[in-house]
Amino acid sequence: MAEMTDAERRQELGQQLRVDSIRMSAAAKSGHPTSAMSAADLLAVLVDGYLRYDFDTPKNPANDRLIFSKGHASTLLYSIYRAANVISDDEMLSYRKHGSRLEGHPTPVLPWVDVATGSLGQGLPIGVGTALAAKYLDRLPARTWVLCGDSEMAEGSVWEAFEHAAHYDLDNLTAVLDVNRLGQRGETMVGWDLDVYVQRARAFGWHAIAIDGHDVEEVDRAYTEAVATSGKPTLVVARTVKGKGVAEVEDVNGFHGKTLDDPDAAIAELGGLREIRIEVAKPEPGEPYRFPTETLELPRYEVGSEVATRKAYGEALAALGTARGDVVALDGEVSNSTFAEIFAKAHPERYFEMYIAEQQLIAAAVGLQVVGWRPFVSTFAAFLSRGYDFIRMAAVSRARLSISGSHAGVSIGEDGPSQMGLEDIATFRAIHGSVVLHPCDGNQTAKLVAAMADVDGIAYLRTLRPATPVRYGPDEDFEIGGSRVLRSSDEDDVALVAAGITVQEALDAADRLAEDGIHARVIDLYSIKPLDTETLLAAVEATQGRIVTVEDHWPEGGLGEAVLSALGDAEERPRVIKLAVRGMPGSGKSEELLAAAGIDAEHIAAAARKLVRQTVHTA
């Protein structure tokens, strides 16, 4: 190809990417070839002239990052991999087949895919995270390129990304917007009115350039301008045609996510199969910045004093940040409530304020962990529900991520139900490969925060608003998957299983029960996933299978169901009374609300008494 100009070569490469996208979809009998075809020229210029990426060291922080926010254009990405010689034609044609690394939407099963996409509007906010990492942590000239579809611009998360990228001066971030006008079922709200996107981007503080996305020279100039722009991110708004190059489907509605009727004819129309190979430029070698560290000195709380677990979270995280240079923190404008502010004060260079934008909060953390940073994210447990799709997708991304939700349950008191995390155990348990922790005291919290940093997956820590008694010594160790038996005897009649705020209630209930001659075993099940089945089985055996679980959470999917689930297949199944919040709470004092929900000491004792009586009668 020596005699070709840059433009000619890139045009040819674009056609090859189209042809290969059609071949893949035809072989798979599914896929989104027309969505790949609109963006093919944009990507041809990018990988031929701009992307700096070493396929042999994909996690090298010096590499540019390429995120396909429109993950359904996966064939375009995979056709680039073939052009770059990192997958064979055979592997390319295994697209969407069971066991293939080339899934319907990109996932990190492939080493060059940093994050899973396919839930729209996530790529750009995640790109904010990778750009933050490069600029402020690794301190390398790596650039993040995000390919966005125009349909996904309707997602609010995209505008969170726009605002945060500008706020953090991310001139190392370029978004390439493939305005092919057509969504899954019709035209977008904006259509081909490129100026609307330009005006919006500018109003959010970006540099924006409108171009013809099939004119490779215009694309080239836009990328040059993006790279040269300092102080702000750049949006390249590219007018494109869905299905470009094949007359039958060009700009025709109704061909989203459909294979072409006659792939061979389409390939012929595009000029046939090509065997262009590209040499993607490698990045300048560069060592990422590393923060200095000291030895770990977790906070130590005196037994018998009181501290809120949310405060212990902040203090432990700050200590962990001193000991580990890879730990970073993000919070959603409530750092004085979650106490992430303690970390922010101790390690301002490793703290990112994400304001009230929980989707961007989670997404940035997903981006930060791509090259090995260990993000800790915090906000109210209730508001993590705002970023739930991002957490779900973080699991598909195989992300390593620690999340803390404060203000769990009715124990928060006066603020009322909008601020109460009452579904967080259920939702985090249902995240693939997650860890769910709910400590009841400060020292336990500190140890678990340190342990979270080594979890290979998504770890969730549920913390409390009110101060709780410190019951464990600062030298006691707590492992993920463990529990603590706080009270037991050889003649236990019933086991009370609690976590967080209900641990003290369970202990108080045990005192009341003792007055009636009922011996209650009390278990602090601080690790809800994974959980300590062995200790529960021992309790079943000791108590003739009488268990009361008590949680400041809805009855569904929480502590009680976790216990039932762990014991459901056991030879001896306990009878489990599940105490949980069943009515919609209002405002009130913490104690009033615990009582109203039937999860305070009095109600626990009553449930246990009834259970013991019933089972004695029926035994």
Added chain:
Amino acid sequence: MAEMTDAERRQELGQQLRVDSIRMSAAAKSGHPTSAMSAADLLAVLVDGYLRYDFDTPKNPANDRLIFSKGHASTLLYSIYRAANVISDDEMLSYRKHGSRLEGHPTPVLPWVDVATGSLGQGLPIGVGTALAAKYLDRLPARTWVLCGDSEMAEGSVWEAFEHAAHYDLDNLTAVLDVNRLGQRGETMVGWDLDVYVQRARAFGWHAIAIDGHDVEEVDRAYTEAVATSGKPTLVVARTVKGKGVAEVEDVNGFHGKTLDDPDAAIAELGGLREIRIEVAKPEPGEPYRFPTETLELPRYEVGSEVATRKAYGEALAALGTARGDVVALDGEVSNSTFAEIFAKAHPERYFEMYIAEQQLIAAAVGLQVVGWRPFVSTFAAFLSRGYDFIRMAAVSRARLSISGSHAGVSIGEDGPSQMGLEDIATFRAIHGSVVLHPCDGNQTAKLVAAMADVDGIAYLRTLRPATPVRYGPDEDFEIGGSRVLRSSDEDDVALVAAGITVQEALDAADRLAEDGIHARVIDLYSIKPLDTETLLAAVEATQGRIVTVEDHWPEGGLGEAVLSALGDAEERPRVIKLAVRGMPGSGKSEELLAAAGIDAEHIAAAARKLVRQTVHTA
């Protein structure tokens, strides 16, 4: 007050609202008085001159709607209620006390509160829903006024609302933005740069006006302009001072969500207690438009044919719309996948395309139901996770809402995990008061769709991508809370409990087991919440407590745990083998993925065999 000018009266009213906000917070020893004080003048002018609202008929569609998106300014709302004479001074001072209707953040426990707020960034997208209802359904000149805080402008959901409100020409929607500059822990990203908000709003198609939010004459002119603006919604960008009127806290960081140190001095500084009473103007009387109806003729599918439950959803919904004029539908740009398009074609005036903006999708539905419309919302089950905080809050709003999530589980096949709803049963079960349904055939789906329209709360329907065999006749009735025993005998050894795609697998497994002489009872547990405990208990008794549950969902919080939860407190507890998706799926054919997840007929039969053998040995 006869001798006062409008401006003077409104200034005085603003001071009263401040004073009362301080009194409430002082009595409660908590609350957000400074956030109320910044917006007091904005609201004084609104309720004195613009709001048209009949407190005696709060659900009258002719009423304007007033939504406090910044719900933490609840004292401002309640102080208006006192000024309007609908609550007493005593009740006002019960703020945040246990049992009071005046919760920390507004909820519909008060008849004049349409929707709960307190999770920021929700009021405006919900206001899009109430404005859509007024303009396109009720067809009345009712206006929606939304008070927004500036911190919440960082939420992407707000920009979804901006785009949709302009797209639907909602000139009956006015957002009042209280730019007091200070969030919970510091300044917002924008600060007092009003022009940034103006430019953004304009780029999203709104009319925007910047004013001094403490100059009641400027406020008055802005509202007049908003009301006069046709064809587009209006944003009033008001520069305000947090804590306005009390020097100690005016524009001082660190006073968010804090009571004043010396409330008496603050009240004195504001000119003392006032007893101004306002007469809020009533709306012009008007009858809402009602759509004509015909008799209900649900689709009928022939037993033995095949249809996807998602398609049955669309066909049943269209039929329901013919029979019920109050039924409306919304979809997130996937109506050709969820089959909401069938409704859209049949009833275009009652269909709202919400594009790829799932937060706005749910929020609009919450807004539509305020005056009694019955919205049905659909998108992929996986993408409902994007709107989860809105669904959580919809429950606090006591909303009546039907939601359908299609493309559940690994059975979708090639598209891969980003598109698979694998956590939706868990997340919807954990919504307060919810109903969770998962039909396996077309006729069952149709009956359940009709039943959902009468649920007093949030009803969720999980549908499947692939076609499934029609097994129930079109005249069979299915109630919420029911189940179907598909196979049973007097000598059942084990019960297989399934729903959706796994029902056929369970039946096939029963065939295989029969070959080994094992009798399997097969239960279609289509109603997962509430569930049919009686039928399960009968199965426990019949099978000596041997149950295999099988679901195309993660193991946590789904069908299996629902069954365990229902039986956990029973006298006889079954041994439950829970089959569910445990590894992260990839792409592949539906059958391949069901097999790989261990939830196909073969794995069910193997689990049942093992369970029967084990329990025979140990019995």
